[in-house]
Amino acid sequence: MLALVLSMSTAAQAAESGYQSLIISYRTTPAGRPALLDALRTRLAPRLDKLHAKDTLSHYRILFSRLADSQTWDALVVLEFRNAAQSAAWRAIDTQTPGGLDAKSLADTTAVESTISDSIGSGGPFSGGSDPVYMAIPYDYFVSPSEYAAYAHAYVEPQTNGWIKAGALNAYQLYMARYPAGRGWMSMLLLAYHGDAGLDERDAVVAATRKSLASNPEWAAQAQGKHHIRTEKAAMIADRIAGD
Template identity: 40%
Template structure:
């Protein structure tokens, strides 16, 4: 029988261990692989505001009418996916409801105008009667990890930003600094999905980038600060992430955060 030197066997074992470690890392990455959207999937982000006294009526009409219509439009192929959220708290400085509608093609977005003519911003007549203001922002869905549409206890955190750098630089910042944190939160089990949007026509808008985070439940949301600190500490071992963290470059300013509950979500 042919013998093999101990050193050669040792080198082979080291090489195999390195390969196994790389495979494990790649497998972990696939578990929540970030999807760059197809040609920057076209979406509309619509916000609705009502008087505090009309919040129950607006929510009821969204549940009974708008949610049903969104499901029908998706079934008919008019929209690809949707999220309909309601601000947990009355807040006159912010929206009461938010809809994110994503379209498969530019033609589908163009055809949306026929729905707008009959149901402005996808609302019924009763919902429109109690709605004080509507803002519709055409956006591109830049990055996403699919959210759990069936989660009954999900809590959404919606964060608008004003970016201070060109869009391509902001995307690099998001890929190198922001998304690794989101993925870390998913590894910690508190986050079940997220999406990053940028405005197509940002001039004059109060924000030009928006992040929608889906937390698994209230317990996960309450652990947010501890998880953020833990993940950031872990990411300090990543040279790329640490370089961005240490640069202190002003890339964006955070606007008012909204905690919201799902009315209807179909991803």
């Protein structure tokens, strides 16, 4: 599992080797959602499959929101790069096809946001299991990146591992934007639930896990002070339409 605390030396090494992750969000008009979904399935997914087969891309995931919502994204693409060569290859693609989409696919796309990020924690299978339903929760934080990473290690990880143990969650991955100033989010928690049944159990499992962790002094202290560390933004429910 990726280390949850990023030291300055680790961040420097990541910067030298190329960005580790790229999270791309796409927005369209409500009427444009079917066309965007088709473009992602029939044009972007095959392109990413070829990049993965040629070892030009480590992993990818394409998510599409379940419902139209003008407050946030319609689609989210998560790209994982192993080294600078892989990230450079994507930058070359993006120059010709912004966000990986051709001009026809971009015609009804109203916004594309590409966020260079680092995955600072994960649990469960990378693919999220065989029947994942995803919840993406963006956050802004008010402390230094190292302090936020320490908070995530002490507060977030024990809970998400508890949700996996309870059987509701298949996997999770936590990202931090590398250059967050002015962006729509500073960190993002991507949760892969065990189908709709797992998602339906979310509230009960969260409550039970927090109750069991309350006796841990370190976790309890983080729970009491979390509102001074981060603020939660609008969560999105999405299905994986391609990727591993």
